[in-house]
Amino acid sequence: MQCPKCKSENVTVELVQSSSKTKKHGNSLGGHVNNAARGVTALCTLGMSNLVWKKSKGNEKTKYKNETMCVCQNCGKSWKA
Template identity: 80%
Template sequence: MKCPKCGSENVNVQLIQATGKTKKHGNGLGGHVNNAARGLTAMCTLGMSNLVWKKSKGSEKTTFKNETVCICQNCGNSWKA
């Protein structure tokens, strides 16, 4: 691979993370019923059940997009491959 600026073949190719996107999914009906039952049990046990029974929060999934970037070691020019 040659540098488009100086024509050198001393080029380093790197893969970098360009962007990330997080998708969040809700609880659904089962999660809402679980949280309601948890609240009722907490009222009956004066909050002691909350030490063991955790709240349903849903789920998250993160995806990343990668880009290939070339860097000339002679002149410092960088470009996307």
């Protein structure tokens, strides 16, 4: 690979993370029933059950987008491959 600016062959190719997207999914019916049962149990035990029974949260899924970047070691120019 050649640098477009100085025509040097001394070029490194790197994979760079350019962006990410996070999707959040809700609890659904099972999670809501779990949280309601947790609240009732907390009232009956004066809040002591909350020390061991944690609240049900939604799920998250993250996707990353990568790009290939080239960097000339002589002149420092960078470009997408």
